[in-house]
Amino acid sequence: MADELNPQEAGGNTYLAEVERALSADEKRLGKVWRLSREGLNPNEIAEKSGYSKAYVNHCTRMIKALVDSTLPNTTTLMARRYGPILRDFVKRHQEEYLSDATVAEIGKRADEWADECARRANDPVKREEEEQKFERQTSAAEQEEVPGIYVYALPHYLRYPVETSENDETDDRTYLKVGMSERDAIKRFRQQRGSTALPEPPILLRIYVGSNGMDIAEVERKIHRHLAHADHVRNSERGAGTEWFLTHLKFLDSTAELLDLKTHFAIDDSDDDQNALI
DSSP states (O other): OOOOOOGGGTTSHHHHHHHHHHHHHOOSHHHHHHHHHHTTOOHHHHHHHHOOOHHHHHHHHHHHHHHHHOOOOOBOHHHHTTHHHHHHHHHHHHTTTTOOHHHHHHHHHHHHHHHHHHHHHHTOHHHHHHHHHHHHHHHHHHHTSOOOEEEEEEOHHHHHSOSBOOOSSSSOOBEEEEEEEESSOHHHHHHHHHTOTTSSSOOEEEEEEEOOTTOOHHHHHHHHHHHHHHTTOOBOOOTTSOTTEEEEOHHHHHHHHHHTTOEEEEEOOOBSSOOOOBO
16 A cells, blocks of 8 residues: 555645556556546547547546546435445455555545435425426427437436446446337437336437437347347346347447447436537
């Protein structure tokens, strides 16, 4: 473990030097985004060079800010539960070589404060209503365009409480996501299904992937479904249940879309800032 810090130095210059040294050596996604940002690249350029989605680059940037300057991420409660485990996993990777006991304790304190704040937000009906309205605005903005493509959505419950949880930075939680397509207008198709009485709550639109002109969207959907099944991202086969629901995560779907030469037309904006999510 690195040399001991005095407790009053935690969060100060020595703390910052240790965290930056650990980020510079980190071989996981946080470290890669950190080094590219230090080269002066903007989020779009980092996404292009790293192969990560812009949404994930933004996610890593918020994590880095939490480590470096103790800024709580301005993320929604739907996405926030992943951040505490990621901070703790960063500590495990670097506490022997780069992080002192005081720095480890400071990061742990931040993770605890973060978890408490996320729980407070998640249990705040006003905050949850604000988030639902934000996602509705994003969907409405995307609805103004008529876009054929592959769409992905999920029920809020399964985003807040994933079916299979992960405790490290390199793997993501798996939960039920619906992967479907429309040859005419993915948003309108989503809207039609969004009003279905068979669903216990309105689903959230997470992605729309689009292909080049002339691409057979129905065949692309079949390829994605086969790929998910072959990767053991289990397809829902319960009798009476929809067969387009898969136990998967967005990182896998983004990668699959890239392999099939699809572009991300719409991605949910999971920050607390109300921005246009069309990218």
